[in-house]
Amino acid sequence: MLVSLEMNNKDPAYDYFLTWMAAQSSRTQAGQAPWSSLFRSSTPWMRSHQLGVQTLQEQRKNGSASVMFKLVAAPGTHLLRYNSVWMQVRRERETKAPNLMTGTPWETITVTTLSRDRGIFPQLLSEARDLAMRGQEGKLVINIPWGLEWKPFGQPRRKRPIKSVVLSEGVAEKIEADVQAFLQRRQWYADRGIPYRRGYLLHGPPGSGKSSFIQALAGALNYDICVLNLSERGLADDKLIHLLANTPERSFVLIEDIDAAFNKRVQTSADGYQSSVTFSGFLNALDGVASGEERIIFMTTNHPEVLDPALIRPGRVDLSVLIDDASPKQVRSLFERFYGKDDVAESAGGVVGKERSETKEWDRIPEAILRQLANEIELAVEEEAKAGRRISMAALQGLLIRSNAHEAVRDIGTLFVSRAPTS
Known part of the structure; x- marks a missing residue:
């Protein structure tokens, strides 16, 4: 008799398993891949030519972009040999009924083997999870919007020691202490009916260390960073509200150069492209009725004097700190x-x-x-x-x-x- 294990792309195990499959497919007979010692089988699992590619693209305000490619198993049937157990792996994609929230098609992976070997499934999933988590251990993950979801961009980065960012005396300590106090007062906010979110504005001249400090602070607190570009094509008010209401746990939302985001309350990019994000929509995403909680937002600017007072009022910006030129x-x-x-x-x-x-x-x-x-x-x-x-x-x-x-x-x-x- 046969037994099958099904995973869909709503479950984290789906991405874990795809990452594990990509690692398996990149192995060589000589075992040159750094993770080859994790596997006990002596030969690569995949002989199929059914490969797919996942492309992650980061579009910047100056028009430049960074693109990363990841090869994964494409929809189809593949054979897998794991710990001397043969399995059939079938990846299926439903294109006629996409996810209405994200616009992406529903996908499932079905792993089939003999019923006597069903005990191999927990071991395989644990190994896939450990492999996916090991790549992020002790590192900083940068997330960017991918449709209506947040997806990691590139490989996790080594954390930067917070002491390596030298700011004016007391500035770094002031911001870190405020974030720490916020994280420890969840129940205090709940008891008083105050939305549990915090906003920070770091302002100062270019090159003063604003973004570097945010990155170092995230690493020190074991947080990740979600980079939100308000000039991104296809970004509209409803998508923005959804993204900010569904940020990954233990993540900072970083919006850089907020002064350049809106011109007369209309958001325009450097090449003249006018985004669908409105100023009122952005404010509602920050603290409106539909905005999310348990969120920390960092905004940076070189020109705080041009910011609309409605944006930097308390409740949207709770702490504004000058990061100045070198003293x-x-x-x-x-x-x-x-x-x-x-x-x-x-x-x-x-x-x-x-x-x-x-x-x-x-x-x-x-x-x-x-x-x-x-x-x-x-x-x-x-x-x-x-x-x-x-x-x-x-x-x-x-x-x-x-x-x-x-x-x-x-x-x-x-x-x-x-x-x-x-x-």
């Missing part, structure tokens, strides 16, 4: 992190320290010389600031990456630009 103390701190003790590298498992030790010009310099050079670079920034000239953290980091300590002090003057202080 003299910031410059000194980043300088010492680059050329002094590798405390950030040690907290990240020593990876950065190993890379630096392999390059002679990156060897740490004596403490006395480090202090002297740090004093010089801090004084240089102070003098330029008095003349109204400032330096971004991004420009400073670029200089430190390509220079040794002495060269950085020598060339720091080439990076300053005239810019009025941000209030």
Whole structure:
């Protein structure tokens, strides 16, 4: 007798199993794939030519795009040998009755084997789950909209230590403490009938570290990031409300350059394309009747003065924080992190320290010389600031990456630009 196991694309096991199948299909006879030791069978499972491709595309506001491809088993019948048990895997797609919410077709995977071997199913599913989860363990997952759903974009990224993002004194601690307090007050919000959501606005000049800090904070809290581009073609009010109401658990929603999203309350992209998202629709998605709860939104802007007061009122933006150009103390701190003790590298498992030790010009310099050079670079920034000239953290980091300590002090003057202080 035969026994069959069915999975549909509404269940997480469906994606786990597809990921596992893709890993199986990429194995070689020599077992060169890094996950080959997970499997006990000695030969690749799939001989079929029925392959499909999943394309993940991220469209940016400047018109550029990033595209990722993933090969998976296409609809059809495949044979699988797992732990000496032969199975038939059939993937079916129903195109005549798509999911009305997402517009995607319903799909099922049916795995069939002998009834005596039914005990292999829990083992296979556990291995598929572990493989899918192992790729994300200790890493940051970036999600983007895919229809009406959130899908991971690219491979999970290594988390960035929060100490590696140097902000003005007390700024990082203020934001992190506020997020931590919010996460610990779920019942407090419920008892008072307050929607459990929080909004943050990080504003400041370009290259000051706004997005970098959000990424590092998400990693520190074991959160993922859902990147929402309001200029995306096909995005309308109803789709936006659905996406914000159905964000994955333990995720930040990140909306960058919110000042560029709406021009006279009509959202227009750089190439003139006018989105279907309206300003009122966006506000309703943030805190309207149909908006979701248990959500943390981060918005960034270079020009807070142009934002509509309706957008940044309390309840939509609960905490607004300036992330400014580099102060003299910031410059000194980043300088010492680059050329002094590798405390950030040690907290990240020593990876950065190993890379630096392999390059002679990156060897740490004596403490006395480090202090002297740090004093010089801090004084240089102070003098330029008095003349109204400032330096971004991004420009400073670029200089430190390509220079040794002495060269950085020598060339720091080439990076300053005239810019009025941000209030």
